[in-house]
Amino acid sequence: MVIVGAGLAGARASAELREAGFDGPITLIAGEPHAPYDRPPLSKAVLLKEKSPDDCALFGATFFADHAIDLKLAANAVEIDRADRAVLLDNGERIGYSRLLIATGASPRLLSIPGSELPGVVTLRTVGDARDLAVRLHHGQHVAIIGGGFIGLEVAASAIAAGCGVTVIEAGERLLMRAVPPEIAARIEARHRDAGVQFRFGAQLTAIVGERAAEGVRFADGEVIRCDTVVVGIGAAPRTALAQAAGLDVADGIVVDDRLCTSDSAIFAAGDACSFPHPLYGCRVRLECWKNAEDQGRIAARNMLGENLRYREVPWFWSDQYELSIQIAGLPAFGRETVMRETADTLLLFHLSADGSLVAASGIGRAVGRDIRIAQMLIGRNARISAEELANPSVKLKALLVAEAA
Numbered sequence: 001m002v003i004v005g006a007g008l009a010g011a012r013a014s015a016e017l018r019e020a021g022f023d024g025p026i027t028l029i030a031g032e033p034h035a036p037y038d039r040p041p042l043s044k045a046v047l048l049k050e051k052s053p054d055d056c057a058l059f060g061a062t063f064f065a066d067h068a069i070d071l072k073l074a075a076n077a078v079e080i081d082r083a084d085r086a087v088l089l090d091n092g093e094r095i096g097y098s099r100l101l102i103a104t105g106a107s108p109r110l111l112s113i114p115g116s117e118l119p120g121v122v123t124l125r126t127v128g129d130a131r132d133l134a135v136r137l138h139h140g141q142h143v144a145i146i147g148g149g150f151i152g153l154e155v156a157a158s159a160i161a162a163g164c165g166v167t168v169i170e171a172g173e174r175l176l177m178r179a180v181p182p183e184i185a186a187r188i189e190a191r192h193r194d195a196g197v198q199f200r201f202g203a204q205l206t207a208i209v210g211e212r213a214a215e216g217v218r219f220a221d222g223e224v225i226r227c228d229t230v231v232v233g234i235g236a237a238p239r240t241a242l243a244q245a246a247g248l249d250v251a252d253g254i255v256v257d258d259r260l261c262t263s264d265s266a267i268f269a270a271g272d273a274c275s276f277p278h279p280l281y282g283c284r285v286r287l288e289c290w291k292n293a294e295d296q297g298r299i300a301a302r303n304m305l306g307e308n309l310r311y312r313e314v315p316w317f318w319s320d321q322y323e324l325s326i327q328i329a330g331l332p333a334f335g336r337e338t339v340m341r342e343t344a345d346t347l348l349l350f351h352l353s354a355d356g357s358l359v360a361a362s363g364i365g366r367a368v369g370r371d372i373r374i375a376q377m378l379i380g381r382n383a384r385i386s387a388e389e390l391a392n393p394s395v396k397l398k399a400l401l402v403a404e405a406a
Contacts, residue, residue: 001304002087002097004077004242006030008038008290009271010103011058012297013304018067020305026069027095029087033074034127035064040290042130043154044320047137048161053127080246082264099266099304102243102254103297106236106272106288111146115208120215121230124151136229139163144217144227146205148175150319152233153188157321160195167198167225169217174201179317181332181349183340184364191322200225236288238273251275253286258310260300268304270296279312280359280379281334289317314380316372327368329376330360339390350375350390358383358390374401 001017003010006028014028030036037056045051064071072089079088086096108123110116122133133155137143141164145152148170156166168175175185189199204220208230216226238253249255249263253275260268260276271293275286295313302309318327335351342348346365353359361375374397378385383404389395 001026001099001101002095003028003101003103004087005101005103005105005239005271005273006032006036006071007103007105007271007293008036008058009105009293009297009300010101011036012294013101013103013270013301014064014069015059015067016298016301017305018069020302022305026067027097028064028069028071029075029077029089029095030071030073031076032126032128035059035061035071035073037127038290039125042127043124043151044158046127046130047134047155047158049134053131056127077242080242080267082246082267085266097266099268101300101304102262102267102269102273103271103293103300104239104242104273106238108232109235109237111205111208111232111234113205113207115210115214116232118208118210119213120210120228121208121232123232124155125236133229133231137162137164141165141229142167142227143229143231144169144225145231145233146217147233147235148172148177148199148201149233149235150176150179152231153192153321154319155231155233156192156197157195160192160197165198166196167200167227168192169200169203169205169225171203172201175199178333180326180328180362181338181351183349184326184347184362187347187364188321188324188326191324195322236272238275238286240273243269243273251284255284258312259303259308260296260311261303268300270300276311278315279310280314280382281331285315285331287315289315291316312380314376316376318369323366324364325366325368326362326364327372328360328362329372330358330379332360332362334359337387339387341391341393343393346371348372348375350385352387356384358385371397374398377401378404 036058076090077087143159145168159166207218209216214230216224218224240250243254244250254269256274272288299309332351336354337352339350349362351360
């Protein structure tokens with residue numbers, strides 16, 4: 001078994017192969033020089049120096065050796081020879097496989113304006129990125145963040161906590177345009193403003209200015225905002241070049257079926273890099289979230305061993321900013337009606353399809369996890385619940401789940 005990519009999906013798959021009883025050779029190819037680690041803390045605890053990169057490791061220091069998993073650090077797969085079932089590495093090594101998993105993840109999208117290559121213009125994806133950015137976040141520094149998505153906003157909260165001035169620059173009319181409903185985006189924006197974050201919406205940048213390093217950003221009208229660091233958070237692109245060069249089907253990700261198998265029956269794909277059919281929504285989707293990578297890594301491993309598991313997990317995503325938790329279950333874009341439930345501490349939005357089925361739930365507050373988890377189970381059951389019950393805070397979601405199961 002060979003796995004290309006040692007992010008969450010690939011690392012979890014390697015562990016699951018052993019958990020499932022496979023006792024043959026396993027090779028895990030990691031492009032980075034670090035053992036597999038968890039990415040969510042990078043934009044929060046690591047930036048604030050509350051955790052070291054070592055604290056983010058997915059497994060103990062001896063896990064891979066103890067489980068006879070050949071972890072190849074700082075190694076990159078450059079070619080897949082499908083005819084001979086082998087992977088070629090950049091050091092010239094050739095590794096044969098009976099089954100191959102591609103879990104190459106995604107890469108941050110980069111700016112394409114003058115000055116975007118200057119020192120001080122950074123992205124955040126890896127441990128190295130987090131370590132470099134953490135050095136820059138200290139009192140008196142000003143950080144310009146390009147993009148009002150989750151990564152940018154988490155960095156903004158961390159930069160504020162570190163004593164920086166922060167300006168978030170978003171091309172759209174509001175934050176998190178494709179990720180959360182406007183009601184939740186408004187609350188996130190208000191909390192950031194309370195903390196001192198400045199916002200520029202509908203903004204078009206024309207250049208990063210500076211002689212030897214980034215010193216500011218220039219807008220289309222000529223205005224320049226001075227800063228010491230520019231953080232680019234404008235999304236990520238699936239890393240599909242290896243699969244595409246091997247002749248596998250690619251369309252906004254590596255195309256897989258509901259078993260996570262590619263157009264080659266010996267090759268699977270999982271995590272941020274793959275596009276898969278979701279039975280709850282009747283279409284193909286690609287997800288960039290922790291839970292999807294975790295679940296797909298496990299299921300891909302089982303199917304590499306000959307099981308026949310279908311992937312149908314309800315998407316779940318979270319982001320922590322300040323004292324607030326933002327959580328989303330399902331895909332809100334598929335909702336046709338939104339029902340609001342509000343308490344003193346939380347806002348929950350339930351998204352219903354045209355036939356009244358619950359297809360997603362979004363929440364923000366200090367403690368939304370339990371309700372979103374119950375909503376996730378209701379979504380998985382295609383539950384149909386009246387808008388009146390969903391809107392009423394006195395009606396417990398757990399009671400609705402019990403009633404649905406009866």
